[in-house]
Ligand SMILES: Nc1ncnc2c1ncn2[C@@H]1O[C@H](COP(=O)(O)OP(=O)(O)OP(=O)(O)O)[C@@H](O)[C@H]1O
């Protein structure tokens with residue numbers, strides 16, 4: 012479904028992502044783990060079109076989307092939930108979800124999907140009219156995910172959904188990610204919380220200073236000595 | 246001055262101030278919307294107001310249109326000019342340092358001012374009387390029909406803008422882009438298109454102000470945008486730059502203060518008063534009346 016091949020991404024002179032290749036098959040949860048500054052967000056931002064790779068290809072459902080502007084990539088069925096949520100804090104929960112459906116005009120479909128989102132995240136329903144800047148971190152994460160789902164993505168990119176959340180909430184969020192996946196959406200998940208990520212993913216990549224250093228099934232990586240030492244606390 | 250005549254004078258200046266203030270508000274809206282979306286103080290905005298006045302002049306004299314069609318003509322023409330200016334002058338500079346784009350805006354301002362002098366000569370033009378000016382006297386308060394016209398048109402336009410921004414898809418997208426452009430792009434919003442729309446809307450409001458001023462003072466000239474442009478900018482800062490209701494509030498306050506200063510002291514202090522306001526606001530409440538005194542979110 013998604014095939015990233017040999018991409019290089021720069022911030023000015025900083026070479027943040029080096030010759031990176033990853034592959035995500037339809038229906039999978041694939042995770043990309045790595046420590047601070049490894050280049051995980053840069054990779055996702057490049058796939059979703061917020062950044063342009065200097066070289067390499069990104070093929071999504073048989074189309075090369077490398078360098079295509081972000082709003083067109085969304086239209087082709089790929090949506091990213093950015094690190095740090097980035098909800099529109101000056102808008103209500105409802106308006107945020109409407110923005111998620113920006114490219115759609117099927118009123119009935121939108122209404123139905125909104126109901127689905129509220130079913131997944133009942134807390135959002137209670138806070139429908141609330142300005143989203145006043146939501147808690149966990150609620151904002153839910154809103155950011157719900158908003159992305161409103162575009163009906165076939166591939167969902169999640170950047171550190173567990174960031175700053177209490178363990179119980181992390182569990183809840185991960186459970187919902189599995190639910191979203193079970194309903195047919197392919198997921199590429201970036202995490203620092205390697206434990207959680209490996210527990211729900213089928214495949215995993217480990218990123219270090221811009222390079223993929225390990226790849227395999229989540230099981231393999233979870234039992235690998237190197238990964239345990241570096242990311243799973245022993 | 247006894248109490249009765251003081252009250253009357255006060256009420257009179259209030260009326261004058263509100264009508265002047267709605268002009269400032271219309272111009273300030275464009276400043277604030279454009280600032281909100283690309284963080285640019287568009288120094289050429291006052292000249293768009295001038296351009297609007299000339300378009301209104303062309304529509305009423307050469308095309309023989311009556312007031313409302315002429316107003317619409319001027320708003321559309323200025324809206325298109327706004328789109329072109331953004332496309333040609335500002336978009337290539339989007340990732341340039343702020344100071345470079347600010348200088349570009351000053352360049353655009355000169356271009357419009359001296360371009361208009363080239364085309365239309367520096368001579369002031371007499372704006373045709375599209376309305377029979379009648380003067381009403383309510384218990385000693387003088388209100389003329391132009392003041393009523395300014396107020397009504399401004400209110401209609403501001404209500405329209407408020408509706409667009411709060412209840413239409415484009416308006417919500419504008420708010421989204423101005424709050425977080427990258428997040429907006431991830432929603433599938435074509436931010437270039439939304440920025441164009443913002444320039445179009447802001448410019449057409451300034452053009453409406455230009456036409457109204459033409460009708461009110463009967464005279465327009467190529468440099469007429471400099472002072473009102475500056476004052477509307479102060480109004481936008483006063484209300485809280487980037488905040489739409491703030492621009493309306495700031496504009497009306499500026500108009501009232503100016504009218505009071507001219508009425509009770511002397512009109513020579515009028516301009517000074519606006520700059521005193523700017524200095525005070527920058528000293529004591531830089532985020533403006535409706536602005537929140539918070540740093541950008543992390
Ligand atoms: N806007 C930027 N300008 C310059 N360098 C940047 C910028 N954003 C990121 N970088 C650099 O690129 C590298 C990769 O950053 P990136 O944000 O992709 O890491 P990450 O793996 O997502 O880290 P984290 O887990 O902390 O989110 C880092 O060395 C970072 O300093």
Ligand SMILES: [Mg+2]
Nearest residue numbers: 051052053094
């Ligand atoms: Mg990151």
